[in-house]
Amino acid sequence: MKYYQFFGLLVFLFTSCGGGQEQSQDQNQAPESMIQPESEPETSTEAVAVNEAGKKVYDQYCLVCHQADGQGVPNAFPPLGETEYVNGDTDRLIGIVLNGLNGEIEVKGQIYNGVMVPHNFLSDQEVADVITYVRSSFGNNSPAVTADQVAKVRGG
């Protein structure tokens, strides 16, 4: 533990004990002061804007299953980092986001057999943003997807 984190923890402890109840609920959680901010790679302003828009969509619709770290849940929801599903064929990936996915798939050597619901209520831009975000996060480094590509897949 780095010293500044330790002192941060002490500060947290002595400032948060008035109520008791709130502290106890958080007993298993690291205090805010211990959570390291994730380092952002240097990118252009435009790419950052897409990432922020994409992250917003991700946090609202995807994170609940695929998790904050994009690594999914064992035996339930597959990881999004460094997989062919995410970094390969973009039309297939757009199709999965729009139409959902049913049945058995293999991701990184593991079998998943769950249900991903359709997200066709998202706009072409939102789908493009979230796919671009996922393809450049969680260890991925694949090119962006445009709203035109999404429209083309949506139109069949």
Added chain:
Amino acid sequence: MRNIIKSSIMSLLVLAACQPAPENAASEPESTALVDDGELVLGDGFRATVVIDSTYKNARHLVVHQNGDIYLKMRADDGNGVLALRDSDGDGKVDVREEFSSINGTGIDIHDGYLYTSSKREIYRYKMNDGALLPDTTAEMVISELPDQISHAAKSFTFDDSGNLYVNVGAPSNACQQETRTAGSKGQDPCPQLEWQASIWRFDANQVGQTQQEHGYKYCTGIRNCVAMDWDHNSNSLFAVMHGRDQLSFLWPDYFDDKQSAELPGEEFLQIDEGDDFGWPFCYYDGFKNQKLLAPEYGGNGEEIGLCANKKDPVMAFPAHYAPNDLIFYQGDHFPERYKNGAFVTLHGSWNRAPEPQQGYLVAFVPFKDGKPNGKWEVFANGFAQVDTVKGPNDAKHRPMGLAEGPDGSLYITDSVKGKIWRITYSGTPT
């Protein structure tokens, strides 16, 4: 190890700085002084020894035979379903290891000279051989044609003292929505999943060739999924701990925010009598109000009780999404007297508190008296995750899964990440 020392220091600091603990059943309770013992953090006088460091991921339940042999159930997609382990030289570590059975799944137990083991749709048994590690390799099918389902498919089971076998048949969905896990989708009413699923079924423990439709008896209903079940021989009653529904804020953002979704509903500890209805999918349990409330799929808004007033309440609840995956009532004399007839529960740890940090990767103890909880639940063993903050379940180095009591009263715990097995003993002296 360093993490654990840090965790221990943090725990002690928290305990020292923040007494007394709050009066809130749904929050994590205080523990007695915690000591660092290998990876696991246990109370004074308890010690964890490693029986085997790794077997397979997806290790599930286990049973320990009267001679100390261990049978570990596995849920691998391929490979064998049971791992038989023996410590032949008595040094506390496994040195004989045999695999058998093609039946992958969760449940395993020994009853009347047979090893019972379940897949997603069947329960089989193998005749034990006196003194031999491996049973007869011919499987007898005890129950077949249980529902084929993807979600909540584990057919965990337990036995009473009257020749009956109880089988968990979980709900195949989160909340019986018309469109599964879809925001704003109403619940099906009636919910057809209640006919054969979302219930615990009773069978004859000693009859082979049974099916659910011909021989099964629906013992209770309205349960979402109870991987953790045990018969309490002390009060002569079935108990189970339920995985509650999830994604309240994702599915119903008008009524619940992410914080509420992370903290609701409580994971219900159920005392089950014949004919009981615990309310799923119409109700969920609010562990802060200690009340069953109407689910938003059926018109609820986080306040309304409605028909849930007539559903049976749990005897207590764990915090939301902790994922109770095994339950045993302690019958031994090895642990201190207060543990006798109390309940140990493995909490596999959450995935569905996101975007809040994940929690609950621990083994809990609930003291019991006369068949009822006698005091708050306690953290019995912690330190499984080996990280300070679990952002997603893949961060956890271990996740506690199965529980068994050994013939000497020691407690065995399995881990589903790498199949580690610990044995917990009590020496009476702080370590």
